[in-house]
Amino acid sequence: MTRRTTALMAAAVMAAGGVPAMAAPAAVACTVSYQVTNEWNNGFGASVSIRNDGDALNGWNLTWTFPDGQRVTQGWNGNFSQTGAVVTVTNPDWARTIPAGGSAQVGFNGSKGATNRPPTDFAVNGVACTGPNKAPTVALTAPTGGSTYTLPAQIPLAATAQDDGTVAKVDFYAGDQLIATDTSAPYTGTWTSPTPGDHPITARATDDRGLVGSSAPAMVKVLAGPAVLASPSTVSVKQGQTATFDVSLATAPSQPVTVTIAGTGSADLTATPTTLTFSGTAKQTVTVRSANNGGELATATFTASAPGHSPATVTVKEIDPSTSDFNKAFLDQYNKIKDPASGYFRKFGDLLVPYHSVETLMVEAPDHGHQTTSEAFSYYLWLEASYGRVSGDWAPFKSAWASMEKFIIPAKADQPTNDSYNASKPATYAPEHPRMDRYPAVLDSSIPVGSDPIAAELKAAYGNSDIYGMHWLIDVDNTYGFGRCGDGTTAPSYINTYQRGSSESVWETIPQPSCDTFKHGGPNGFLDLFTKDASYAKQWKYTNAPDADARAVQVALLAQEWANAQGKGAQIAPEIGKAAKMGDYLRYAMFDKYFKRIGNCSSPSSCPGGTGKSSAHYLMSWYYAWGGAYDTSAGWAWRIGDGASHQGYQNPLAAHALANVPALKPLSATGQQDWATSLNRQLEMLQWLQSADGGIAGGVTNSWEGQYAAPPAGTPTFYGMYYDAHPVWRDPPSNRWFGFQVWGLERTAALYRLTGDARAKKILDKWVPWAIANTTTGTNFQIPADMEWTGAPDTWNATNPGANANLRVRVLNRNQDVGIAASLAKVLLNYAARSGHAAAKTTGEGLLTSLLAHQDSLGIATPETRADYNRFDDVYNASNGEGPYVPPGWTGKMPNGDQIGQGSSFLSMRSMFRNDPQWPKVQSYLDGGPAPTFTYHRFWAQAEIATAFALHAEIFG
Template identity: 90%
Template sequence: MTRRTLALAVAAVVVTGGVPAMAAPAAVACTVTYQITNEWDTGFGAGVSIRNDGDALNGWNLTWTFPDGQRVTQGWNGNFTQSGAVVTVTNPDWARTLPAGGTTQVGFNGSKGSANRPPTDFAVNGVACTGPNKPPSVALTAPATGGTYTLPATIPLAATAQDTEGTVAKVDFYAGDQLIATDTSAPYTGTWTSATAGDHRITARATDNLGAATTSAPAMVKVLAGPAVLAAPSTVSVKQGSTATFDVSLATAPSEPVTVTVARTGSADLTAAPTTLTFSSAAKQTVTVTSANNGGELATATFTATAPGHSPASVTVKELDPSTSDFNKAFLDQYNKIKDPASGYFRKFGDLLVPYHSVETLMVEAPDHGHQTTSEAYSYYLWLEASYGRVTGDWAPFKSAFASMEKFIIPAKADQPTNDSYNASKPATYAPEHPRMDRYPAVLDSAVPVGQDPIAAELKSAYGNSDIYGMHWLIDVDNTYGFGRCGDGTTAPAYINTYQRGSSESVWETIPHPSCDTFKHGGTNGYLDLFTKDSSYAKQWKYTNAPDADARVVQVALLAQQWATAQGKAGDIASEIGKSAKMGDYLRYAMFDKYFKRIGNCTSPSSCPGATGKNSAHYLMSWYYAWGGAYDTSAGWSWRIGDGASHQGYQNPLAAHALANVPALKPLSATGQQDWSTSLNRQLEMLQWLQSADGGLAGGVTNSWEGQYASPPPGTPTFYGMYYDAHPVWRDPPSNRWFGFQVWGIERTAALYRLTGDARAKKILDKWVPWAIANTTTGTNFQIPADLEWSGTPDTWNATNPGANANLRVRVLNRNQDVGVAASYAKVLLNYASRSGNAQAKTTGEALLTSLLSHQDSLGIATPETREDYKRFDDTYNATTGEGPYVPPGWTGKMPNGDQVGQGASFLSMRSMFRNDPQWPKVQSYLDGGPVPTFTYHRFWAQAEIATAFSLHTELFG
């Protein structure tokens, strides 16, 4: 069977609504959830949950009809009778009342034949609980993305909308948050005549007859003050003696031919041809700029394209030294593509830019939508702008990127309002992680000892407040889900989260939820009781930090400080460098066990004691740290946790070196510099411990086996008393399978070696680099490792006499053309070659960069990729395999757009907006049995990685 077939074998029906039978009181409304919990040849067990969506009930009875001759043989939590196929369950005496909004559960065992379809006609007190009210579908058909209009603008609006269970009551059209038109009947159309000049985001919102609503994917349009000439890109680089091009077009198609003249101001060494273009349509035409091969000083000129009655457009062209490497020009070309507003890598908020995870919206990997963004993307945004500062001496874009990071992805005081109530002696209540999602919600257990937080007081003393200065890992840039800020539904960007339930939870099994949960959306307790089980729930905020990204910010700050200092401009970015050191100070929370327990030999929650001082510090970069607290400022509680699991791919010894040794990046806290000095040594030890006999780096280490301080298998190797884990933190897919985690981590080690000559780093690289090169081919059809398979284990770590790890082996399973990973990999080789003089590393690194230049398009550098995993869009939970989105029995809720969350929910059913994505038909065809869909994605991190790899080559060899 396919996974899809297996998923359908587990019956799960969610029934909701309140369509009354004629004889029933109208105040009764109900939701019923029916879940088969286990099944065998002749019988089965099931649970039924009733949620009262109407007035309070004093006595209830539930009825349904079995479709396949099933019989109830034993029931509990209710009085069961059956007449023919009809089952009636009445309340037990002790559960007679059912308050408004309340739930109750009954369960039974039954007999069955070969078929066991679930009932569909549930009723409470005679009132039918009809099928779930699915929100309508809607797609915006006009205007088209990229459309350009001139004032006075008449912008056509059109949408298609359908509702499978009722009727579409209306379609509203919005420009941003402004309602601009409404239509109550098909075809749904409108006209916007009051647009102002600027960029506008148009959406359609369909509402059905029961109030459920769905918002379409947006269209971005530009309104100009009048007819306009357009030119792109706005900045062009050309080697002296060479040529370059830019495109000219009209914003709107002319009613009669228009002549555009291209004129130059600035150096006569730069000339353009043709200087006259005639347009009878809005199609682009190309202008070629030629640089005189005269050996003079490098020139700059501005070419302005004008036409009668049209606003002009300008392009600045700058000469480069003719000896400048192709890679330096490639950096500037790539940078200009990324920063071109028409490319779609950013959304602008005021004067600040926020990078999207990808230009494309139909994207599922770690983020579950392309127009979310991550702290990882922000760290690469800083790297991109720092490299631009190195090349041009202009540090304003770097400062702007830093300001955007502070404003939009580092929670402000208002976003973490109750930190002042944090008790460092009781940092958090223990809740175990579980290897299967169906063990969630995890029960909070205050009886398990936790340790003391040893750095909270010194951080508050150093920085004057109790707020955490670190990035939350995930934000919804366009507020696509509709959570908004603390449930307001409108604020963008919005802090959100997805992963929350142990090592088996893949992105395809996550349930999106707001970082500030005010119970506005989800179920009775918002989304909290999906993840933890407690006696009661309070509205709260909570954030998760990805240490890899914050450490990269410190790494970039080190590079930026060196480059700006060499230019005599260190003062321009001194504030940003100081704040990066502050981020590094708080990043130490990633060095501590999750519950500040003792490091080493933890084999049960109760026997592993809480620690004092730094006895809970492993000094590695763990997978996360997190913090949260009460939404109600009078409630008086907050919490902080670290993580005991550390992945090799997250280690950043270069950031540790910077925070331990570079004066400009010295943390202000009392022990921060000392902790980072210890961390530098510990990280390098860990990488050496994990290096296989082949050269690749194995997974990592944990202080808490399976996230619950369990006892690992006998003979598990240890590192300072912590246990080897081939795939730390998550298993779907295995976390050290991806070659990208090799190059992300080892790049920092290679940069450390280049900058400091660290012999320990060189020893690791001397073995890793030949292994990687042996599995690489270059050229237009380059191939680099993709998936890795591991066998054996490392030797238990002995710091004075490290083992050779003869039994720890790695095999490259397949190869691909991942452009972002290839650029990271090239950085490793170039950094290593620069210090060691290794000719093969330099040649291979350069060849990879040249290979990337063979895959340029209008947005950057990308290659097609097939997505077999997209078959999981419609997976539902399978109790046998544990795969698919899991929702606990009896739990029901809604996403902000009305998508149902309950038993039987799929990734897609909780994210119906994907059905309106322009690329969705390819996925739907695949789900219907068609070919595996292929996409060409432009991920921000990958495009920035490519650009900065070009820049690195220029810095080292240019």
């Protein structure tokens, strides 16, 4: 029963009791938003907004009780008084009324002690403001994700929904198609006319005020009828040898079913057995044998069929018997990754978008497995380029580039106000902080910033002001429900997580939309979690991961070389030109964050803004970012680079390509020159950071702690920038992970193989023996996992580099990370191909052979124990600064209604994980059980493995 109906019923009783009838009093229903807008040692400022959810008010009285002894010292837009802890605000004469659905806002400054918790007992005219104040929450309970249905089918639908007010209805959707509606609990329905295919099913609850909440999607498969399944759908077999594929039934039969295997095409390919009997859905294996008779390479199609079932087909292609085992391993891995049944991609029309992982319960840099990153797209390009080299078919490579351009490079409509960008004032300074509880960071226009020296030439070269670069993170299934610019439905959707300095781990992030229209979060969306300003405007903002864009350029270089060798370079010339364009914009990663002068910055006010290229460090920094007003009439936009550069992000091969390869020459006036400088600077930095043991230390920054602070005395420098053992983030320390060693050195080794660069060889000559000494091959292979660093490099002297005798590294532990093992193999094989280093070749091949021992139906993977999953339910701990931090007084909500505030945990802001099929393992761990073990299939890792096989075939096969 709502508050409005209660008030009207009371008036009716009074009239029925013989008292003269009177007009009913105004029914009060209200929502109050309380927001701390500023805070200092012993004081704070706040705003309080009243939304009238009842009848029109003619005169209002707002009250609340402070919980921590706060006192109002100054107020505005209302008449303030305070008795003890109770504050009363009455309307000013000029704002006496609040119409139904209208609002009023008051503000004040106050005094406080050590704590400043927000009030919770707001009331208007004596009525508690407990009316609806958030969107309804809804969870889909049927169907379950991964379910398969056979036509004719009626798919049952069910959901639970809650709201502070009344749930008016629950709609069920298959993708964007409305398939059922229920207006009362229990909320159920039936999809009576499903169509064949894979469908994301969601439930959307609408309350009596029109607020909408959406559930996480559940993917279901609808078959045209009972069906036979076969995987992979494409198989390669060496002439004269054998290969296998799996057959199963999509749904369990009511009685045994016999499946017949029949082949068409070349009789040189035969399958055994030719019949299989199924009583359930377990897979059975079919072996294909290729006749050892030489001749033309054959192709055959095998059809697995059964009465009353849709058949499945598998295409088997012979490959040359002299083809290396690793070339065949590439094709086998490629076929598994591209098989729709494997689940690595979601299809949008004719384009594929790779997931971060097949599995959904996955937390690392992305905080959900069905998000994806620019890194994944760059590996998608590499996978398809390698396939083009092997097969001569470049259509998949072109399709991968088209997908990247459509889904993760923001279109004009996604960055609409770039034309208002002022290159002489690129962005307002806000310091970064080493602890999250120092956020939101205060924007400070008094701090000098430099000018952007490349904006004008980029616009002149490409005819517009838009940025051609990937945003680093998208929500492929729109699991969070942000949609595009708050529409709640569009998938994929641009999102972001990290925003708060070096201590913010993934477990402490608060997801937010890249286009913040204030529809979700708090009154200012999510903006006031990160920066503090006098007012906030709806805006869009994107962050580029230079590592991924540089890898895309690197892949374009390789693709061009391979396609030209086949006489097919013209087929991919448009994509190669776009790679050059991407590299032109990637130069923003070469500049200090606020375009300040490079070198010897020790305070934000004394470090001057740069002019010309004086703000360029010419390295691959951790990011560049850009944004602007959502309102196209507002007229502002901004851009920033980054002064912190990690060794693992450097890509001297991409720099070489953009500086020296004609097809990849940027169109801008100084792009090619900048990349030539960058090539030299990157190789210098890697040499400067090489430890006495061989490993490459962390990186360098022009802005100590992200706020141009003075570093500790004696900190070594590189062109006036400061050595940082763990640049960018500290939880966990960024250069602890061995993966950054091999990602960076793979590019250096490829540069050496392709060009013979002596500087690259010098670095590798020292690094490779160290890596081999810490690696073992075989089924139980072991590679470095975590490292510990001591000492520091010598200050860089380009004419007489130091030996870094005091800079040391120790491998702390080892693991079986399949993706990093493949990356390490690439380093060793590239190096061996040019240098003839026998141990590098042997170890690289040994790692690839080791990986083949860990094959499964989806690819190559090993189990991993996730002890860090104990952080799912961590809340903020002020003593150590760990846990998700929400500023005092800040409250908001996620699109599904998950609340954000003090005491929020990673899980409480992501309640959809509780519905994941793998969640019980994590819950058991949180309840005191053992750490859970998962076998993950990360897209980048599977592609890295495939392309490592392809590399061996290319250079040794």
